[in-house]
Amino acid sequence: MENGKEYRDVFYVSDGTAITSETLGHAVLGQFPLQISQTTLPFVETTDRAEHVKGLIDKKHQQTGQKPLVFFSIVLPEVKAIIEQANAHFYDVLNVLVEPLKKDLGLEPHPQLHRSHSIEKDAASYQNRIAAVEYTLAHDDGVSLNNLDQADIILLGVSRCGKTPTSLYLAMQFGIRAVNYPFIEDDMASLKLPKEIEPYRFKTFGLTIDTERLMAIRHERYANSDYASQQQCEKELNRVESLFRREAIPYLNTTTLSVEEISTRLLELSGLKRSMW
Amino acid sequence: MENGKEYRDVFYVSDGTAITSETLGHAVLGQFPLQISQTTLPFVETTDRAEHVKGLIDKKHQQTGQKPLVFFSIVLPEVKAIIEQANAHFYDVLNVLVEPLKKDLGLEPHPQLHRSHSIEKDAASYQNRIAAVEYTLAHDDGVSLNNLDQADIILLGVSRCGKTPTSLYLAMQFGIRAVNYPFIEDDMASLKLPKEIEPYRFKTFGLTIDTERLMAIRHERYANSDYASQQQCEKELNRVESLFRREAIPYLNTTTLSVEEISTRLLELSGLKRSMW
Structure with missing residues (x-):
């Protein structure tokens, strides 16, 4: 604790630039009296890299005894599944709104890699x-x-x-x-x-x-x-x-x-x- | 409909710059096969301005017969309450993650105006x-x-x-x-x-x-x-x-x-x- 604030490690993990995860995570965390240390891990597109990321998150958990907060956006299910095995609290920055939107629109989403901030879009x-x-x-x-x-x-x-x-x-x-x-x-x-x-x-x-x-x-x-x-x-x-x-x-x-x-x-x-x- | 895609009006409404609402809304909408027309309404801090915004949203609803999609972030309850009376689908871009975070951390949020993108922060x-x-x-x-x-x-x-x-x-x-x-x-x-x-x-x-x-x-x-x-x-x-x-x-x-x-x-x-x- 510093300034009476609870300490937490925060990870932003994405298969793209991680800019969306960072932007939203920042805004949400700004509402809480937390002392945070942040790590951004972009371009997590393979299971190998996902294992590495899981390792980094688990290491922080072991060091601090506190579950890190992970704001993430990953499309590939096999990559996502590995990261979600880490010992942490997870916040899926896109899906949290994709689900209600899906219901309201009666439309199926078409998840795509490199959605935001890519030229092809x-x-x-x-x-x-x-x-x-x-x-x-x-x-x-x-x-x-x-x-x-x-x-x-x-x-x-x-x-x-x-x-x-x-x-x-x-x-x-x-x-x-x-x-x-x-x-x-x-x-x-x-x-x-x-x-x-x-x-x-x-x-x-x-x-x-x-x-x-x-x-x-x-x-x-x-x-x-x-x-x-x-x-x-x-x-x-x-x-x-x-x-x-x-x-x-x-x-x-x-x-x-x-x-x-x-x-x-x-x-x-x-x-x-x-x-x- | 254009290119076989469903058409929707989208509003980004915020008591700040609306950059967070836009960033997240963009990313989420990118997952759906929609043809959209977007309007951004920043600095909605008073009930007067909220009434004006509600009017704009309702007008689109009347014109198109479709509920607009409203991605918003508003702290003041009386301002928020007015906007939520509009005939639309609402997505509270911050609260949707503030709630689970509150539970996971066991901490109460301290909502503040001008959270993101202000110098004072x-x-x-x-x-x-x-x-x-x-x-x-x-x-x-x-x-x-x-x-x-x-x-x-x-x-x-x-x-x-x-x-x-x-x-x-x-x-x-x-x-x-x-x-x-x-x-x-x-x-x-x-x-x-x-x-x-x-x-x-x-x-x-x-x-x-x-x-x-x-x-x-x-x-x-x-x-x-x-x-x-x-x-x-x-x-x-x-x-x-x-x-x-x-x-x-x-x-x-x-x-x-x-x-x-x-x-x-x-x-x-x-x-x-x-x-x-």
Whole structure:
């Protein structure tokens, strides 16, 4: 026990990337007061590998005297059967919902290997996602303002308010082509939308951030610089927020939000269809 | 019905980003022969918004005469109660596993809003992830070979074999600091590891790809160029693969793999701890 929390070993086991098992296991475990140690074992597709995995789980059980928690997703019955012989608590992350769905739909499932996160599932959508990452990289940080007709969204804001990670997340996760453009010190005297962006203002969204947080982030990059000073940060934020209001550009304060939350809110604001891959 | 598949409307509803509901719903639905139309409704935190969501679901039911499928995760009982009055099939993506876990552990869950994908959950790990994205961007495509001591992994390969999207995915998803370096035509005459990388060769991994696929990808960028020719692609791939073998650098063929699969395999090969955020 640490911090009064019970300790448990957790395994994520899958015949694919194990990303689904991890995502769900994380979310479920977050509800319990547990101190956990996690191991992810992807691509468990053969009985040999299954025996190895069973061995790892049993070893933890012997070491700790506690049954490990195993979140798993395995299609092949002979592989699954071996793993389920381990001394552990098992949570079948897919089947737990496949069963009720089967009943509700009156349809039989067709279990397939490599279901999630494989190219074969949907090659066109995968290629589109990779193209979106490339477009977004080429349009990061104001580097290029060409081909804005192809942009799904254009993010505006001061330097270091979260534009780049948000753009990349939108591209990687949702296949969104995101442009981002920073307003810098030279823009401040007479702040306006760049003329290349003007025709696409309907795609623009602003990001802003609290002064304290911006100072802290800039300080980490350039300690004790004018760039990180309270005066500079306040000035930039005030002017850029005025621009957003003047131009009726919807904007979002990123101070307490993760890239997932910023991205999700932008998709809501923009009405862009999210197509998770 | 289309392609002989039954049609269903699907909703992902959450008081957070809805990413967990989408991930699991996708994986589960992938097992059934369904033609689906999906709507994601994040940040459903109030009874007002819940009424709106209930309305949307009921409207689909009236239009199609089929009960929509609703994958949801909602903590507040009064919000949840409203949504569950809609005319639909419901799948509570978290509770379906929280219940058995509760029994197995003999512990009471402490449901919390904004569980997954929020900064508050683990600020240090979030900052680390964003720092990894920045490091990775700064070290994309051989732009910088400075600070390689801070790299978790160094990816090598010919131009357009998947290094950049893989690096960004590793950073964004797993907080891995990834460097990638392309071998270009000028390197081909006497191919060797760059001297800056030599001391960190224990962190290097190669990516390779089938000639046909590389030609297709390059052709899309520069149609009918030497760069995209069979001769050039074959030459580069042969030489780079020889280098990998000569230098005993583990490598992976990316032809049929998604960035998720490449990343997961690299983590396995490298023994890097994956810490999904």
